[in-house]
Amino acid sequence: DGGITQSPKYLFRKEGQNVTLSCEQNLNHDAMYWYRQDPGQGLRLIYYSQIVNDFQKGDIAEGYSVSREKKESFPLTVTSAQKNPTAFYLCATRQGAQNYGYTFGSGTRLTVV
Amino acid sequence: AQTVTQSQPEMSVQEAETVTLSCTYDTSESDYYLFWYKQPPSRQMILVIRQEAYKQQNATENRFSVNFQKAAKSFSLKISDSQLGDAAMYFCAYRAIIQGAQKLVFGQGTRLTINP
Numbered sequence: 369d370g371g372i373t374q375s376p377k378y379l380f381r382k383e384g385q386n387v388t389l390s391c392e393q394n395l396n397h398d399a400m401y402w403y404r405q406d407p408g409q410g411l412r413l414i415y416y417s418q419i420v421n422d423f424q425k426g427d428i429a430e431g432y433s434v435s436r437e438k439k440e441s442f443p444l445t446v447t448s449a450q451k452n453p454t455a456f457y458l459c460a461t462r463q464g465a466q467n468y469g470y471t472f473g474s475g476t477r478l479t480v481v
Numbered sequence: 482a483q484t485v486t487q488s489q490p491e492m493s494v495q496e497a498e499t500v501t502l503s504c505t506y507d508t509s510e511s512d513y514y515l516f517w518y519k520q521p522p523s524r525q526m527i528l529v530i531r532q533e534a535y536k537q538q539n540a541t542e543n544r545f546s547v548n549f550q551k552a553a554k555s556f557s558l559k560i561s562d563s564q565l566g567d568a569a570m571y572f573c574a575y576r577a578i579i580q581g582a583q584k585l586v587f588g589q590g591t592r593l594t595i596n597p
Contacts, residue, residue: 408589409589410587414587469516469531471587474523
């Protein structure tokens with residue numbers, strides 16, 4: 369079945385560590401997105417990529433980095449510069465210029481310990 | 482900048498009753514798309530319904546329908562014959578095009594509780 373796989377489901381990070389969240393899709397969708405979800409704030413856009421080897425900052429990119437070396441993969445690194453990384457992270461994809469909404473992964477819950 | 486506002490942090494309804502969730506948005510675009518997403522306790526985001534701004538007819542999907550008021554920039558979701566499985570967070574979203582790129586802008590969400 370086509371879909372989006374986010375791993376791991378739960379991730380714990382120590383203060384000062386970088387961690388990488390994985391997002392893999394086999395939908396052959398062009399665009400990929402990373403959103404952060406905090407209670408009471410909805411989803412906020414971190415980074416997005418419309419094509420391979422190209423990506424842009426979203427509204428809250430500080431402390432995060434991404435790469436898009438393959439169409440299928442869009443990993444998100446949470447760096448030590450991100451002061452409050454505990455949150456739920458969602459990866460999403462969109463096919464071309466269609467406006468049928470986005471397809472979302474099942475998310476990764478990141479907790480700083 | 483495009484913004485989406487959901488003014489009801491929480492709503493509750495009796496099973497089998499009807500409930501309406503509110504959403505307003507701000508935009509200067511004339512052609513755009515609006516969406517309602519459902520996030521159950523599993524936290525999987527599920528597309529419930531979408532509306533094209535150029536269509537005057539309100540979208541419907543089984544028990545889910547919208548009341549789209551373009552001039553008022555309002556996009557409410559009506560759930561008829563509420564079921565226990567409808568309990569979830571509901572997010573209103575607007576498709577924005579910013580610097581040539583498509584993005585979804587989300588509201589803060591409404592937590593819907595279904596009372597048996």
